[in-house]
Amino acid sequence: MIIVVKYFASISDAVGKTSEQIVLQHEMTVGEVWSDVSKNIKYTGKVMTAVNHEYVDDKHLLKNEDEVAFFPPVTGG
Amino acid sequence: MIIVVKYFASISDAVGKTSEQIVLQHEMTVGEVWSDVSKNIKYTGKVMTAVNHEYVDDKHLLKNEDEVAFFPPVTGG
Amino acid sequence: MYIEIINEEFDPWQKLVDYKKSQLKDRKNIGACSVFLGTMRDINSGEEIKSMELQHYPEMTESYLEKIADNATKKYKIIDTIILHRVGLVSPSDPIVLVATWSEHREDAFEATREIMEALKSEAPFWKKESTDKGFRWVEPQTETSEDINEA
Amino acid sequence: MYIEIINEEFDPWQKLVDYKKSQLKDRKNIGACSVFLGTMRDINSGEEIKSMELQHYPEMTESYLEKIADNATKKYKIIDTIILHRVGLVSPSDPIVLVATWSEHREDAFEATREIMEALKSEAPFWKKESTDKGFRWVEPQTETSEDINEA
Numbered sequence: 001m002i003i004v005v006k007y008f009a010s011i012s013d014a015v016g017k018t019s020e021q022i023v024l025q026h027e028m029t030v031g032e033v034w035s036d037v038s039k040n041i042k043y044t045g046k047v048m049t050a051v052n053h054e055y056v057d058d059k060h061l062l063k064n065e066d067e068v069a070f071f072p073p074v075t076g077g
Numbered sequence: 078m079i080i081v082v083k084y085f086a087s088i089s090d091a092v093g094k095t096s097e098q099i100v101l102q103h104e105m106t107v108g109e110v111w112s113d114v115s116k117n118i119k120y121t122g123k124v125m126t127a128v129n130h131e132y133v134d135d136k137h138l139l140k141n142e143d144e145v146a147f148f149p150p151v152t153g154g
Numbered sequence: 155m156y157i158e159i160i161n162e163e164f165d166p167w168q169k170l171v172d173y174k175k176s177q178l179k180d181r182k183n184i185g186a187c188s189v190f191l192g193t194m195r196d197i198n199s200g201e202e203i204k205s206m207e208l209q210h211y212p213e214m215t216e217s218y219l220e221k222i223a224d225n226a227t228k229k230y231k232i233i234d235t236i237i238l239h240r241v242g243l244v245s246p247s248d249p250i251v252l253v254a255t256w257s258e259h260r261e262d263a264f265e266a267t268r269e270i271m272e273a274l275k276s277e278a279p280f281w282k283k284e285s286t287d288k289g290f291r292w293v294e295p296q297t298e299t300s301e302d303i304n305e306a
Numbered sequence: 307m308y309i310e311i312i313n314e315e316f317d318p319w320q321k322l323v324d325y326k327k328s329q330l331k332d333r334k335n336i337g338a339c340s341v342f343l344g345t346m347r348d349i350n351s352g353e354e355i356k357s358m359e360l361q362h363y364p365e366m367t368e369s370y371l372e373k374i375a376d377n378a379t380k381k382y383k384i385i386d387t388i389i390l391h392r393v394g395l396v397s398p399s400d401p402i403v404l405v406a407t408w409s410e411h412r413e414d415a416f417e418a419t420r421e422i423m424e425a426l427k428s429e430a431p432f433w434k435k436e437s438t439d440k441g442f443r444w445v446e447p448q449t450e451t452s453e454d455i456n457e458a
Contacts, residue, residue, distance in 0.1 A: 008361065009361060009433035010444040050431070053363075053370070069363060074433060075445045075447050076391065076426060077432070086209055086292055087292045090292075130214035130217055146211060146279075148281070149292070150295040151276065151277065151281060152282045153251070153278045153281070154275040154412075167323050170319065182348035183347055183349060185346070187344075189342075190341075190416070192339075193336055195410060246334045247336070
């Protein structure tokens with residue numbers, strides 16, 4: 001199972017990239033993916049998560065080819 | 078004591094004039110003036126009253142050369 | 155602050171842009187602008203309106219609108235405000251009233267524009283006389299809710 | 307409904323007037339238009355901002371703004387709505403966001419514009435990176451109240 005992960009704003013700065021492909025060896029929730037990808041970074045703020053451009057919570061279960069996005073609270077307008 | 082009385086909109090239609098000068102023989106409230114001027118007219122709606130362009134209530138006592146206005150509820154905007 | 159009673163058709167957006175350019179060009183602390191434009195509808199209380207005469211109390215109107223704008227400026231953190239109001243013979247789709255407020259934060263502009271409009275509707279000395287196929291009629295003040303009920 | 311993400315400086319009033327003329331010319335039932343314009347301030351949290359970069363999530367932004375506009379249209383009696391939002395490098399006084407709604411009665415337009423702005427502020431995927439004398443910083447989301455406290 002393969003997913004695309006996108007990072008934005010200060011989270012992108014902390015992770016050091018804007019996107020990557022990740023191969024999942026087994027079914028995972030977005031919360032588990034965030035734990036993995038954020039293991040060695042310094043970001044401590046809130047995280048918002050979208051899957052295929054819809055907001056989801058930590059327990060959302062990922063499917064093959066999902067696009068997952070992690071970003072800090074939004075500041076538009 | 079002389080006052081100017083102005084009428085607007087449906088009240089002006091009912092009174093049949095837009096303004097008149099009235100000589101008061103003694104001190105009067107705007108409520109008393111309205112009772113006098115509306116004696117023979119068919120207007121039964123609410124009346125708003127302003128003296129010298131400020132809203133007042135029925136008990137407001139008139140002074141010489143006051144400008145009194147009687148008009149129906151406003152409908153601007 | 156700018157108040158104007160206008161006796162002919164006007165372009166509310168042009169007026170707004172001109173005012174902003176001439177009076178607020180250098181106000182770089184402006185973060186929010188809330189605008190309300192009221193236009194004439196062609197239907198009221200289920201009847202087609204051909205035109206409308208907007209009367210007012212000339213000696214009172216402008217000073218009363220100033221008072222309404224003053225009250226909003228005191229209550230909220232407002233940088234500037236304008237109120238434009240049409241009088242005279244108005245046709246469907248014509249602009250009737252434009253209220254605009256500028257502030258640093260959106261909350262103040264939103265609240266001030268809303269309060270100015272509510273005060274204008276219930277207190278400013280304007281009256282509407284509609285022309286329909288059946289003749290003329292004075293518009294009765296109605297709350298938004300009762301208008302909705304009438305139309306249902 | 308019209309949503310646009312704009313990558314360069316734009317004239318929000320001209321866009322509004324053009325949309326009204328081309329799409330809403332014959333809607334004579336319009337009685338109210340409520341507009342909010344957000345512009346960039348030159349000071350934030352007490353520091354002078356020289357410029358700002360507005361990033362977004364291109365694949366999500368437009369559809370999310372559509373969803374916000376849809377929600378408002380379902381909740382209120384709205385005739386039409388537009389949302390324009392700037393991205394890219396922004397300078398003080400530049401327009402950032404314009405929201406406009408048209409309705410028969412003012413209540414619906416006021417409420418819808420307000421709700422669209424609140425939803426946009428808390429949910430639409432935009433981020434601001436400010437440039438000050440001390441370097442760059444990501445803007446933290448703040449309620450209007452906490453912003454006021456910061457500035458006091």
